[in-house]
Amino acid sequence: MAIIYQIYPLSFLDTNKDGIGDIKGIIKKLKYLEELGAEYIWITPIFKSPMEDNGYDISNYYDVNPIFGTKEDLKELIDTAKKHNIKIILDLVLNHTSTEHDWFIKASKDVNSKYHDYYIWSENPPQIDSYFGGSAWEYVPSVKKYYLHMFSTGQADLNWKNEKLREELFEMINYYIDLGAGGFRLDVLDLIGKDLENNNLYDRELLLKYLKELNEKCFKGKDIFTVGEMNLPLEKAHYLSKNEILTTVFQFNHIALDEVAGKGKWELKKLELNDLKEVLNNIQQVYQKGGTPSLFWSNHDQPRALGRYLNLDYRYYGQTMLFMLMYLQKGHIFIYQGEEFGMSGLGLVDIDKYKDVEALNYYNIATKTKSKESVLRSLAVKARDHARTPMQWNNTKNAGFSKGKPWMEVNANYTEVNFEKDYNSDKSIYKFLKKLLEIRQNNTTFDKGLFKLVVLGPHIFAYERVLDDNYLIVCNFSDKKQPIIDLKGEIILNNYDSLDNQLKPYQALLIKRG
Numbered sequence: 001m002a003i004i005y006q007i008y009p010l011s012f013l014d015t016n017k018d019g020i021g022d023i024k025g026i027i028k029k030l031k032y033l034e035e036l037g038a039e040y041i042w043i044t045p046i047f048k049s050p051m052e053d054n055g056y057d058i059s060n061y062y063d064v065n066p067i068f069g070t071k072e073d074l075k076e077l078i079d080t081a082k083k084h085n086i087k088i089i090l091d092l093v094l095n096h097t098s099t100e101h102d103w104f105i106k107a108s109k110d111v112n113s114k115y116h117d118y119y120i121w122s123e124n125p126p127q128i129d130s131y132f133g134g135s136a137w138e139y140v141p142s143v144k145k146y147y148l149h150m151f152s153t154g155q156a157d158l159n160w161k162n163e164k165l166r167e168e169l170f171e172m173i174n175y176y177i178d179l180g181a182g183g184f185r186l187d188v189l190d191l192i193g194k195d196l197e198n199n200n201l202y203d204r205e206l207l208l209k210y211l212k213e214l215n216e217k218c219f220k221g222k223d224i225f226t227v228g229e230m231n232l233p234l235e236k237a238h239y240l241s242k243n244e245i246l247t248t249v250f251q252f253n254h255i256a257l258d259e260v261a262g263k264g265k266w267e268l269k270k271l272e273l274n275d276l277k278e279v280l281n282n283i284q285q286v287y288q289k290g291g292t293p294s295l296f297w298s299n300h301d302q303p304r305a306l307g308r309y310l311n312l313d314y315r316y317y318g319q320t321m322l323f324m325l326m327y328l329q330k331g332h333i334f335i336y337q338g339e340e341f342g343m344s345g346l347g348l349v350d351i352d353k354y355k356d357v358e359a360l361n362y363y364n365i366a367t368k369t370k371s372k373e374s375v376l377r378s379l380a381v382k383a384r385d386h387a388r389t390p391m392q393w394n395n396t397k398n399a400g401f402s403k404g405k406p407w408m409e410v411n412a413n414y415t416e417v418n419f420e421k422d423y424n425s426d427k428s429i430y431k432f433l434k435k436l437l438e439i440r441q442n443n444t445t446f447d448k449g450l451f452k453l454v455v456l457g458p459h460i461f462a463y464e465r466v467l468d469d470n471y472l473i474v475c476n477f478s479d480k481k482q483p484i485i486d487l488k489g490e491i492i493l494n495n496y497d498s499l500d501n502q503l504k505p506y507q508a509l510l511i512k513r514g
């Protein structure tokens with residue numbers, strides 16, 4: 001089971017004072033990441049891009065975006081990381097390219113160009129909504145057709161039915177494998193199986209065919225870690241991992257529990273612990289039959305769990321409890337930058353603090369029918385910006401992230417919440433996580449053992465892991481004390497100094513029972 005640390009390069013560490021994090025900044029922190037226990041680093045896209053969607057709009061797969069550095073920097077990162085026993089996972093966007101990609105420029109000038117068919121066009125498009133709001137079709141007068149963009153207008157969807165296109169993508173992936181990449185995170189991979197001729201945006205058979213081909217042509221027989229971002233039924237995702245078509249899959253059911261089902265991401269509701277138990281338990285049960293799920297709370301699209309679900313007055317206890325709840329289950333561990341010392345989101349702020357195209361689109365569309373206050377409340381909980389603020393390394397200017405003007409405002413709490421302060425405190429989240437990861441890596445029960453949910457109370461998330469050893473994990477998911485029955489066994493890890501006859505707010509325990 002792997003430990004993966006996710007880096008959002010724009011906000012990680014700026015070494016050339018332009019206010020934007022860079023590859024050299026990542027190289028500087030490799031020792032830090034090795035010490036924490038990271039075996040892989042997943043870096044969100046660093047390829048050439050006009051940055052309409054912060055790099056998920058690639059205009060040249062073979063070039064590094066100069067704001068992050070050069071191809072040489074990337075090579076240096078891969079090679080230096082190896083010396084720290086870390087492999088680099090690159091982020092591949094295979095569902096769409098930027099409309100500034102050479103392919104699209106040619107495709108949109110000439111219907112007879114071979115590139116025209118690399119994209120999805122229609123003269124009379126069916127109604128499809130973009131994930132970022134508004135229609136998913138955009139008209140191009142020069143060819144008198146609309147192209148499909150499931151995300152922003154600058155992100156044109158690729159036509160995977162075109163064999164030549166698939167070959168070009170596979171060739172590019174193999175180029176990065178030859179350069180030394182240790183793996184790939186594959187963006188919205190569930191969207192590539194489109195069959196618009198038959199009005200099917202999500203053709204699962206077609207998808208499986210492409211995934212098998214991708215595996216065959218690029219990954220099979222190689223030591224390459226792959227994680228597909230895919231909104232699929234649990235059994236289908238499990239099939240992909242179990243059959244090693246992908247190493248693992250990101251699924252989002254457990255972090256969509258604070259939204260009203262079927263109403264999109266902005267319609268908020270309170271997270272119910274029972275729902276979380278049900279979703280996570282289902283995943284664990286399915287993966288008892290083989291394959292490995294992914295374990296994560298946040299990423300660059302998912303606001304940090306700490307302030308989203310928990311009371312920030314208990315930062316240390318809340319964050320360490322979240323780690324215990326998630327990371328002792330079966331699965332690959334994904335840590336999102338800043339979680340290791342308890343960073344949180346911006347909270348309720350005005351619209352001028354937001355940068356993300358999704359948040360701005362939502363605001364513009366939603367304020368036509370809803371009050372500004374309610375729109376800002378949804379944004380405060382769900383906008384991606386809250387996960388994207390610069391890393392808070394220390395309490396110097398700009399939290400030590402940059403000596404220039406940061407591309408995005410640093411969270412004002414940085415004098416209180418930063419790595420240096422955490423590391424030097426008696427109650428260090430970073431040190432707790434490091435210890436947890438060590439325990440986990442030194443005990444196969446957490447990889448291979450059975451997972452059994454244990455009922456201890458409505459506010460307690462508890463489970464057993466059983467193989468040669470028997471472990472009980474108990475997490476108080478509330479900021480109130482919770483009564484418990486006598487918990488017998490040896491306490492291996494406790495985020496408080498003691499255990500009374502009640503669990504303290506967000507108290508979490510790992511108990512060995514035999």
Ligand code: NOJ
Pocket residue numbers: 053056093151187188229300301
């Ligand atoms: C998922 C990525 O994580 C997100 O940041 C991006 O906006 C969309 N895919 C579109 O590429």
